[in-house]
Amino acid sequence: MATLHAGRLLARRYRLIDQIGAGGMSVIWRARDEVLDRVVALKVLAPSLAADARFRDLVREEARSAAQLVHPHVTSVHDYGEALAPDGSITSFVVMELLDGEELEYRLSGGPLPWPEAVEVTAQVAEALTAAHRLGIVHRDITPANVMMTRVGAKVLDFGIATHVGAPDDDEDGGTFGTPAYVAPERLDGAPAQPATDVYSLGVLLYETLTGRVPYPADTWEQLGAALGTGGPPPPLDVPDLPTGVARTCLRCLSRDPRARPTAQQVALALRDQLLPADPQAATMLAPTVTLPSVVVPPQPGPTPEPAPAAAGRRRAPARRPVAVVAGGVVVVAAGLALLAPTVIRDADPPPPRALPTEPPSTPAATPAPTPAPTRSTRPPAATSGAPAAPPRPTPSAAGTTAPPTPGGNLTEAADRVDALIGAGVADGGIRPDVGTDLRNLLGHVTAASGRGDLTVAVRRARDKVADRRREGSITPAYAGRLDAAFQQLAAARV
Structure with a gap:
C-alpha cells in the first residue's frame, strides 16, 4: 500500500507506527491513538477493495458486529473510520485492541x-x-x-x-x-x-x-x-x-x-x-477463583494451641498458553515468546495489614468442649509460608468509601453495592474511567445472567477481569480486592 507509511495520521487521530501483518484483503498496522494515548491495531482494507463500496460496507459491518460484543474472549473493536487522500483514494480501517x-x-x-x-x-x-x-x-x-x-x-x-x-x-x-x-x-x-x-x-x-x-x-x-x-x-x-x-x-x-x-x-x-475431577473436593480446589474457607478451632484447656493453618489460596485450572500479535485475522508471531508453564498460580492478594484488630481468645471452659464442625472464618487467616495469603478484609479508601457490607440481601442490593464501589473508585482515581465503564458493562452481564442460571459463570468472568485490570495497573490493589469481594457477595445473593 504505497499511500500508507509510518508516521501518517489517519482520521486526524491514529498515527501509523509499523506494519505487523498482511492478508489478502487487508494490512494490519500498529498505531497510536493520539486522543486516548494508547497503542492499537488498525486493520486497513486494501486500496483496490476500499474503492468498492461493497467491501467498505463489509468492513464497517464487521466493526459494528464485533463492537456489540463485550466479552473476555472476543477481541475488542474500538472504532471504524475512512480517510480520503488528496488523490481521491479512500482508506477504510477498523481500530481494534492490540494483543500479545x-x-x-x-x-x-x-x-x-x-x-x-x-x-x-x-x-x-x-x-x-x-x-x-x-x-x-x-x-x-x-x-x-x-x-x-x-x-x-x-x-x-x-x-x-x-x-x-x-x-x-x-x-x-x-x-x-x-x-x-x-x-x-x-x-x-x-x-x-x-x-x-x-x-x-x-x-x-x-x-x-x-x-x-x-x-x-x-x-x-x-x-x-x-x-x-x-x-x-x-x-x-x-x-x-x-x-x-x-x-x-x-x-x-x-x-x-x-x-x-x-x-x-x-x-x-x-x-x-x-x-473438573470426579472428586467434589478436588473439583472445588481446582475451580478458577474459589477461595477455600479457613477452619476456626476454639481454644482448648492446657497449652496454647497452635494457630490454625491459613486457608489455601486461589488456584487456576490448567493454564492457557500465551501468544503473538493480534491482527484481525492476520498475525505476525514475535520471535522468542516463552510458553507458560502447564499450571499458573494466580498472584496472591496483598497480606492483611498488621494493624487490623483481632478478637481476643475466649476463656477456656473447665471441661473441654467438643470441636465444632469447620466454619468460615470471620477474619483473614494468618499467612503461612508456601501458600498465598487469603484476601485481606476490605478497608476504607483514602476517599472515605466504605468496605462492602456483609454478604446477604437480594441480587439488586448486591449489584447496587458493586456499582457504588465502581463509582467511588473512578471518583478517587483508584479505577481508570474507561475501566469503570467496562466494569459496569460486565455488571450488567452478570445481573442478566442470573435470569438464565449463569450467575456463577458470569461472576467468575467478572472477577477474572478485575484481576487482569489489577495486573495491568488500571485498578489499584485495594479496589481490586474490594471489587473481588463484592462480586463474590453478588454470586451469593438471593435472586
Missing part, C-alpha cells in the same frame, strides 16, 4: 494440544460464540486462524464475514463464505445463517486441537462436497486418556443434522465439566 499472543493455527503447527488445553481453548471459544449468538450474530468462520492465544485466554478474531441469524448465507455472486474444511454441510445447500453452523465449526476446531487434523480435509468447496458425500463418520478421536464426554460432545457438534447439535452454551458447559 500467537495464532492458534501457528500453535497447532507443532502438533495437537494436550487434551485439557484443547478443551479449555474450545470452551472459551464456545463462550464467545454464546455471547455472539445471544445478540443474533453468526461468525461463519471459526478456524484456528481466527483464534488468538493470549495471556488472558483465547480471543475470537475477525467478524469480517459475520452476519445475522436468518440472513442469506451466500454473497451476491452465489459464493459461500468461510473456510471449506470448517463449513457445516447445510451451508453448501445455501441454508440461512444459523448458530448451529458455528457449532459445527466449533466441533471441527475441537477435533483439530485434539488430533492435529480436521475431520474432513478440504481446500475447495468441491473437495468438501466429495468428503461429505461419502456419508461416513469422521475418523475416531484416538487421544490417550481423553474423557468420553469430550469425544461425545465433539461428535454431537459434527452431526450432519443441525437440530441434533448442542448450542454453543451447552458445549461450553459440557467441556468445562470434563476439566
Whole structure:
C-alpha cells in the first residue's frame, strides 16, 4: 500500500507506527491513538477493495458486529473510520485492541494440544460464540486462524464475514463464505445463517486441537462436497486418556443434522465439566477463583494451641498458553515468546495489614468442649509460608468509601453495592474511567445472567477481569480486592 507509511495520521487521530501483518484483503498496522494515548491495531482494507463500496460496507459491518460484543474472549473493536487522500483514494480501517499472543493455527503447527488445553481453548471459544449468538450474530468462520492465544485466554478474531441469524448465507455472486474444511454441510445447500453452523465449526476446531487434523480435509468447496458425500463418520478421536464426554460432545457438534447439535452454551458447559475431577473436593480446589474457607478451632484447656493453618489460596485450572500479535485475522508471531508453564498460580492478594484488630481468645471452659464442625472464618487467616495469603478484609479508601457490607440481601442490593464501589473508585482515581465503564458493562452481564442460571459463570468472568485490570495497573490493589469481594457477595445473593 504505497499511500500508507509510518508516521501518517489517519482520521486526524491514529498515527501509523509499523506494519505487523498482511492478508489478502487487508494490512494490519500498529498505531497510536493520539486522543486516548494508547497503542492499537488498525486493520486497513486494501486500496483496490476500499474503492468498492461493497467491501467498505463489509468492513464497517464487521466493526459494528464485533463492537456489540463485550466479552473476555472476543477481541475488542474500538472504532471504524475512512480517510480520503488528496488523490481521491479512500482508506477504510477498523481500530481494534492490540494483543500479545500467537495464532492458534501457528500453535497447532507443532502438533495437537494436550487434551485439557484443547478443551479449555474450545470452551472459551464456545463462550464467545454464546455471547455472539445471544445478540443474533453468526461468525461463519471459526478456524484456528481466527483464534488468538493470549495471556488472558483465547480471543475470537475477525467478524469480517459475520452476519445475522436468518440472513442469506451466500454473497451476491452465489459464493459461500468461510473456510471449506470448517463449513457445516447445510451451508453448501445455501441454508440461512444459523448458530448451529458455528457449532459445527466449533466441533471441527475441537477435533483439530485434539488430533492435529480436521475431520474432513478440504481446500475447495468441491473437495468438501466429495468428503461429505461419502456419508461416513469422521475418523475416531484416538487421544490417550481423553474423557468420553469430550469425544461425545465433539461428535454431537459434527452431526450432519443441525437440530441434533448442542448450542454453543451447552458445549461450553459440557467441556468445562470434563476439566473438573470426579472428586467434589478436588473439583472445588481446582475451580478458577474459589477461595477455600479457613477452619476456626476454639481454644482448648492446657497449652496454647497452635494457630490454625491459613486457608489455601486461589488456584487456576490448567493454564492457557500465551501468544503473538493480534491482527484481525492476520498475525505476525514475535520471535522468542516463552510458553507458560502447564499450571499458573494466580498472584496472591496483598497480606492483611498488621494493624487490623483481632478478637481476643475466649476463656477456656473447665471441661473441654467438643470441636465444632469447620466454619468460615470471620477474619483473614494468618499467612503461612508456601501458600498465598487469603484476601485481606476490605478497608476504607483514602476517599472515605466504605468496605462492602456483609454478604446477604437480594441480587439488586448486591449489584447496587458493586456499582457504588465502581463509582467511588473512578471518583478517587483508584479505577481508570474507561475501566469503570467496562466494569459496569460486565455488571450488567452478570445481573442478566442470573435470569438464565449463569450467575456463577458470569461472576467468575467478572472477577477474572478485575484481576487482569489489577495486573495491568488500571485498578489499584485495594479496589481490586474490594471489587473481588463484592462480586463474590453478588454470586451469593438471593435472586
